[in-house]
Amino acid sequence: MNFGITPDQQALVDHVRTLLDDVCPMDYAARCDEQMQPPREAFQALARAGWLGLIAPEEYGGAGGSPTDLALLLEETGNHFEELGLWLFRNFTYGCYAVLKHGTEEQKQRIVPGVVQGELSFAFALTEPDSGSDAAALKTRAVADGDHFVINGRKQFTSGMDIADYVLVALRTSDLGKKQLGISTFLVDTKLPGIEVRKIPTLGQHAIGTTEVTYTDVRVPRSALLGELDKGWAICEDTLRYERLCLSAARIGAARRAFEFALDYAKTRTQFGKPIGSFQVTQHKFADMKVMLDTAQTMVRRYAWLMEHGQAERADTAVIKYYVGESYKTISDVCLQILGGYGYCMEYPMQRFFRDSRLATIGGGTSEIQKNIIAASLGL
Template sequence: MNFGITSDQEAMLGHVRALLDDVCDMAYVAKCDETRTPPREAFDAMARNGWLGLIAPEEYGGAGGSPTDLALLLEETGNHFEELGLWLFRNFTYGCYAVLKHGTDEQKRRIVPGVVKGELSFAFGLTEPDSGSDAAALRTRAVADGSDFVINGRKQFTSGMDIADYVLLALRTSDQGKKQLGISTFIVDTKLPGIEVRKIPTLGQHAIGTTEVTFNDVRVPATALLGQLDKGWAICEDTLRYERLCLSAARIGAARRAFELALDYAKTRTQFGKPIGSFQVTQHKFADMKVMLDTSQTMIRRYAWLMENGKAERADTAVIKYYIAESYKTISDVCLQIFGGYGYCMEYPMQRFFRDSRLATIGGGTSEIQKNIIAATLGL
């Protein structure tokens, strides 16, 4: 019995696990990683079985699920394939949550049902070449022109842009006041003229990866604006809070799979006449990782509860992002060490966890920025 999980949620996990065991096994994951191919078949299977509608209200074809439901789904998905979990999270966060909370009725009707069915996929464009950790210093601009807006500039690390139908963009629409003011969010069709997408080769995340996007006089209608003009920074912060739940759940699921693989290996790999798991130095490594996994899972459940009850504060968001990102990175590193030379070989899966986990402490807000936020909330 999982702590704090209802019988309905246990049943949900069982269905998701059985589906992913069938459509997203380790051989499939390895193929996607090696060929740098998005897990489209697994994504479509999740859509056909209704899981992309988990958090959408019933009126849009969804199940009306809670943040806890979403965390459980993404943890199990991440346990099978982290990048599939990250693909799903972008749709849950930007195509569903953001539109439902901040969109017009027309935007909700036009977009959410397509996301629920898996017919529409989303990306998020915030980071730019000169604004990473200082995200609010963005300069890509949307200028009003009649009843339209014209977008010019460049976004960096817009993950999944090349397979997305829409991108939620944070754009500069005014230069008055603090840099956080004058930012607006737009839902932009990725196939519009003037959008150029370049895939960025990266250490990990090979199946979907990330992109650089250039906008040259891209014309969008005023109806593309999400929320109020010049007040988009609050929407960015809101969706990032939701993102942190999703990312953390998917990543701790992946960390758990790395742990499970290493544990099986330690029980069967013999050296000096006995399994390497019988040596105390190895046992202590697993004990440390077990504590990190259990702590991380408890933190995710707590954070989901805080979100459900409107109590999640900025510090809570930073704490969960920091701890789980660092735990995932550490666990993947230790598990590779347990595998020894085989962990370093590309034909074994541990190298993928090691490569993919390295992004956790960088993307979506670095660990250093999270510690700054935590310290600031303590009055330091």
């Protein structure tokens, strides 16, 4: 395993950093958060520069990039604005990766080029009011009706649904005993009649956030089925493995930005006649965070390498999700403490990192569930 990056990958990082320094500075991210508006300008700038096609093959207008390339892009994007990184990750994971790996040629031709150009955005609907950590216990149904399926039910915490053109939905299509069986995945046009979207007010993630979605007699064509009927749970697990890489990369980028902001503050904030960074109690906080950041970044690079070599196992996904999520939450909390009263003020950005990071140990699989998966892999 090579811990370095290639000259092309360094050029990727440099280009994205320069672009986002211009179109997505910290005051822009703050404005999107305060006004609860998605970062469309930054998203479109990345699309125009071709970065939304990073992982798509050249025949679909992309660059054929690797998981490491993707991790570098999302880490830099998350460093500028985590929610921008999460918008990109949904498109990469559900609009590109899932369709390219599990879709028909018609689905690939119809969807992937639009995602690459930034014309289509994606969301993912798995969680329901009564099936969160127990995700496979979902009840929202798709019933066959001639050349269509009819969807009825409710999905909870479908992030980005209100700005999505398509949503990858996990639905119950059969009752086959074991709950993981009889689940199918569908690529659903979000503008179809019968879909009602309600924005859920949350502590953080204000620019895009999450939604509750009700499906009432929503008719989708059979061509919307992704993969085989009743075998969609394997697709969910596969895309969630890819999701772990994307989420972790974006979040470690955001954690690093919080760290850098607090470090600059500690070097210039003076108390008792000297910078607060000169006090050992503060220095040790930064030392602990530096270890967490470097460890987390190394884990992201390792996980990308495992994916590139077809060696990423379920336990690996749990390890990275758990450690990066907990590290981001801890770093944002410690950085807020370093800023003291200013960290608690809404006019300073640290409160946004603190609020946004709290989702990292809950959304996409709680830390407790990740520990269960890790323990099970040890035969416990």
